[in-house]
Amino acid sequence: MLELQGISKTFFPGTVNERVALAGVDLTMNEGDFVTVIGSNGAGKSTLLNALSGKLRVDSGKILLDGTHIGGLAEHARARFVGRVFQDPMAGTAPDLTIEQNLALAYRRGATRGLSLGLTRGRREHFAEQLARLELGLEHRLRAKVGLLSGGQRQALSLLMASFTNPRVLLLDEHTAALDPQRAAQVTQLTRDIVSSAGLTTLMVTHNMQQALDLGNRLIMMHDGRIILELSADEKAQATVDDLLGEFGKIKGAELDDRTMLQ
Ligand SMILES: Nc1ncnc2c1ncn2[C@@H]1O[C@H](COP(=O)(O)OP(=O)(O)OP(=O)(O)O)[C@@H](O)[C@H]1O
Numbered sequence: 315m316l317e318l319q320g321i322s323k324t325f326f327p328g329t330v331n332e333r334v335a336l337a338g339v340d341l342t343m344n345e346g347d348f349v350t351v352i353g354s355n356g357a358g359k360s361t362l363l364n365a366l367s368g369k370l371r372v373d374s375g376k377i378l379l380d381g382t383h384i385g386g387l388a389e390h391a392r393a394r395f396v397g398r399v400f401q402d403p404m405a406g407t408a409p410d411l412t413i414e415q416n417l418a419l420a421y422r423r424g425a426t427r428g429l430s431l432g433l434t435r436g437r438r439e440h441f442a443e444q445l446a447r448l449e450l451g452l453e454h455r456l457r458a459k460v461g462l463l464s465g466g467q468r469q470a471l472s473l474l475m476a477s478f479t480n481p482r483v484l485l486l487d488e489h490t491a492a493l494d495p496q497r498a499a500q501v502t503q504l505t506r507d508i509v510s511s512a513g514l515t516t517l518m519v520t521h522n523m524q525q526a527l528d529l530g531n532r533l534i535m536m537h538d539g540r541i542i543l544e545l546s547a548d549e550k551a552q553a554t555v556d557d558l559l560g561e562f563g564k565i566k567g568a569e570l571d572d573r574t575m576l577q
Pocket residue numbers: 325326333334335353354355356357358359360361362571
């Protein structure tokens with residue numbers, strides 16, 4: 315179980331640039347919960363994921379994984395149990411390394427430095443099996459440099475790498491936003507398959523309302539550093555994009571991203 319208890323973060327406190335990014339967020343996720351996160355611009359969505367991954371330290375509040383406080387652990391220490399995929403397809407993979415080298419690095423994530431990549435025959439076979447799940451033919455290109463892949467292929471690979479070691483928490487930060495609609499749909503489907511087959515506890519930020527409704531079993535809406543709406547599985551199943559836009563309409567001054575408005 316993952317529990318966020320009153321987590322808060324203010325950037326540049328006490329200055330003219332002060333920004334309250336998280337204002338006491340409480341969220342409890344059970345094992346296997348897949349929560350989609352939507353919100354206005356600057357609502358605190360990325361900051362929430364950064365707080366969970368350890369990229370930034372919160373000012374107050376607790377992050378508990380099965381009752382253990384992990385808020386004090388550095389990002390590299392959390393990498394063992396937190397997987398993350400970013401919006402930028404270039405962010406999750408190393409372009410100058412081959413597909414198998416990237417996978418090997420993901421495989422030993424969180425292990426002590428200095429170990430070899432351990433690219434044994436058995437390991438390569440395992441990688442090929444995993445890559446075959448993507449249905450992109452990458453299992454035949456284990457020694458190709460990742461820099462040669464398309465954005466969609468790299469994002470699919472990032473997703474596989476992030477989920478490879480069965481992380482306790484998977485964080486998806488608008489991971490389909492930079493892809494064309496066809497590739498985005500493919501990576502969305504892959505997300506559904508990978509998360510459900512491994513039963514991963516997942517938080518996914520998206521500006522795509524339909525995607526937020528289609529994926530996952532719960533939905534939260536954020537504004538001004540707070541969770542202002544939570545939908546349970548049943549409520550989410552019945553909700554429409556218009557309902558969500560209606561909820562946004564109730565927030566005074568909420569700025570929605572152009573990508574949200576265009577849907
Ligand atoms: N590193 C930072 N330094 C200063 N302010 C920051 C930093 N990161 C985020 N903020 C501010 O914190 C607030 C929340 O930002 P955050 O990026 O979490 O929002 P978001 O919901 O992800 O927004 P968007 O959908 O526009 O990407 C904003 O006011 C933002 O300007």
